[in-house]
Amino acid sequence: MPIAGFDWSATPLGALTSWPPTLRIAVDMVLMSPFPCALVWGPALTVIHNDAYQALLGGVVDHQGRAFDALWEHSWESMGATVFKVLQGQGSLIEDAPLSVHREGNAATAWVTGCFSPIRDDQGVVAGFLHALIETTGSVGASHEWRELAQSFEARLTQYLADPDHTWQLSPDVMLMLEADLSVRTANPAWHRLLGWGEATQLQVALPELFHPADRTEAQLALMALVQGRTAPPFEGRVRHSDGHYCWFRWTGSANQALPTLVGRDITEDRNAVQRLAEAAVRDSQRMEGVVKVAGGLAHEMNNVLSGVGSSLELLERRLAQGRMERVDDYVRMARECAQRAIGLTQNLLAFARSQPLSPNPLNINHLLQDAEPMLRQTLGAEMCLNMQLDVAPWPLQVDPDTLRNALLHLCSNARDACLGKGNLTIRTANERLAMPSEGEAALPPGDYVTLQIEDDGQGMSREDLARVFEPFFTTKSLGQGVGLGLPMVHGFVQQSGGQMWIESTIDQGARVVMMFPRYQGMLPERPARDVLPRQVRGERLLLVDDEENLRGLMKEALVDCGFEVCDVPDANSALGQFRHAGPFDLVITDIGLPGGFSGRQVAKALRMIEPEQKILFITGFTADPVEQALLDQPGTALMFKPFSLQKLVVQIQHMLQA
Structure with a gap:
């Protein structure tokens, strides 16, 4: 109603x-x-x-x-x-x-x-x-009907599988019946599927002959017990596949039938997994040994660097107090050089550990080498002859160009030292196609690769030194002439770029460093024009967010000296407040690790909810994925890793404002 x-x-x-x-x-x-x-x-x-x-x-x-x-x-x-x-x-x-x-x-x-x-x-x-x-x-x-159908099917399937002949045909395990002479009377289909053998009657040898020599005695004793009507304990053994390789099986026998029956379960993958775990444990142990070496070497080198910085600043402070200015520039230069050594040491260590962030870009290796040639010749010195043998049409590759240039400097410096400052250095590029996987420790899968070789005619290296050449802090140079992180850094960079590296050398016959990088399958961008000097600063407003007070103060002072108007804050809440009430800002510079549980990433997202096109420069000392790639891909976004020079910061800011 x-x-x-x-x-x-x-x-x-x-x-x-x-x-x-x-x-x-x-x-x-x-x-x-x-x-x-x-x-x-x-x-x-x-x-x-x-x-x-x-x-x-x-x-x-x-x-x-x-x-x-x-x-x-x-x-x-x-x-x-x-x-x-x-x-x-x-x-x-x-x-x-x-x-x-x-x-x-x-x-x-x-x-x-x-x-x-x-x-x-x-x-x-x-x-x-x-x-x-x-x-x-x-x-x-409908659900009830399907359930009834499923139960009916399950009952019929259970009845079907209860038939021994069906079990024999459908079993995933190898099932064999043996004769008294240990030959195979008959085998189920899994015998062919897992081991590749045809009809059991085609075997010309007794079953024990198919076992691995190391497992044959145990297998023969167990099989003899079965044919004699005795119980044999389960055992594991390798059986030869028809193509010649061996597969691991866990075997169980029964003597209660008219003919002795043997059932084998394939455990090859299980054994391989155990082997991989054991190898990983060994690698972890070796890595821990390497960490101990790295820690000791790093402490020694950093103490030297910090002593240089501290002593230079102490003398600088004393001379300024005395009003003596004659060597002030020298003390500043020495402190800066020690700081640069510390930066290089940290970057090399991160590269060795494959933690140094890379910015890979598609490039032509020939163009990079041609641009770097003046720098390489200056590094080698006047008495070293540099010969470039470059492929006429090298395939493109995708690597971090700055890290590759740094690697070239390391390798050329090593070659110069090996030649005692006088000799020949040849740099080659070539395309190489691998139809089969390469062998050895530097194994590579099949595919297209770009090869970069650096060969010198210096003193060469012994086989013992070659075996340790990529260990951190291992060096053949005299005390004080090398830290021993250059080659590990280059090796880590090449592997992080998807390639492999090795060194071929003989005493008194020089050395050849070989690096192979995977071919980049995309199109190369147009070669950029020479860097144009950034425009003059016009009083642009910057918001600087960093919780390190001393560093923030130094950055602000340098930016103000360049003509920028800078508002600096120590945390995310202050940044949001300034952005709302003191904006707009031409650029926001924010550290990623901020106090208070609100990171620089979250600051950036919050600011772009207010101003979607806000330009943001991230700065950080973290190396492991500090910013999501999707955030970095947004227009007007860049990332700089600490430590960096104040001049480099200014140049980056000018480029972003000009873009």
Whole structure:
């Protein structure tokens, strides 16, 4: 019956005209819903439903105005707790519940999913709830049918597999029956699938002859016990595949049949996994030994560097106090050189550990070598002859150009020292295609590679030195002439770039360093023009965010000297406040690791919610994925790794502002 035509004065809700606004709004929602819905209101749980709700329940009795617990008395045992929870303000969902309904004049069972949602009055108190139903009889029935079919199929499959012949045919394990002379009488299909052998009758040898020589004695004793009717313990042994390699199996025998039966499970992959774990443990042990060496060498070198910095600054402070200016420039230069040594030491150590971040770019190796040639000749000196033998059309490769130039400097410096400053150095490039994987420690998969060779005619190296040449802090140079991180740095860089590196050398016959990089399959960008000097500073406004007070102060002073207007803050909250109230800023420079649980990455995202095109320069001392690549790919974004010179910072800022 329609709600307007029902006598509500006879229910706990009273006359329709006395209903509160909250109840009227809820009733309108129920009436407009296409789903079966009922509004249950007040302490008496009075039901107000739409036509779809009445149709779902069926029958000729009108349920309008009835108590909800009386309407659902047959289901109240399972539904009562849910109604109690919804009256406490907690919504619930009951899926695929059985419901007694009337269909075509007969009692029937339907399946429904019911949702119970609390409704609050003007005071925020739960005054009732919405009961919405969706009939799932069709899906539940289909699910039951599928379950019955699955159970029937499972029963038939179990019966099928119980047949021994089916087990023999379908078993993933090798199953053999043996003759008294230990030859194979018959074998199941897994014999061919796992070991490649054909019919057992085609074997010209007894089964023990197929076992690995190291496992043959144990296998023969176990097999002899089986053919003699005795129990043999399970054993593991390698069996020869038809193509000649060996596979590991765990064998179990039974002498209870007419013919002795042997079952073998392939455990080759399990054994290989154990072997890989053992090798990894050995590598970890060796790496820990290397860490100890690195720690000792690094402490020694850093102490030397810090002593140089400290002594230079101490003398500088003393001379300034005395008013003596004659050697001030020398002390500043020595402190700067020591600091540069510390920076180089850190970068080499990170490169050796493959933690130095790289910025790989597609490039032509010939172009890079031609651009670097003046620098290399200066490094080699006047008495070294540099010969460049470059492939006419080298394939492109994708590497970090700055790190590659640094690697070339290391290798040329080593060659100069090996030649005692006088000799010949040849640099070659070539394309090379590997049809098969290369062998040895520097193994490479098949593919296209660009080879870079650096060959000298110096003193060469012994076999013993070659074996240790990539160890950190190992050097053949005199004390004080080398740290022993150059070659490990280059080796780490090449491997991090997807390539391999090795050295070929003989005493008194020079050395050849070979580096192979994978070919880049994309297109090379146009060769950039020579660097153009950045434009003059025009008082651009910068926001500088860094929690290191001393460093922040030095950066601000240098930037102000260049003509920038700089606002500096120590943390993320201050940065957001300045950006809102003191902006706009032409560029934001932010450290990534900030105090207070709010990182530089989050600062950048928050600022770009306010100003989507804000230019941001990240600075950080972290090396392991400090910023998501998706963030760096956004226009107007750059990243600099500490430590860097103040001049380099200024140049980076000018380039970003000019872009």
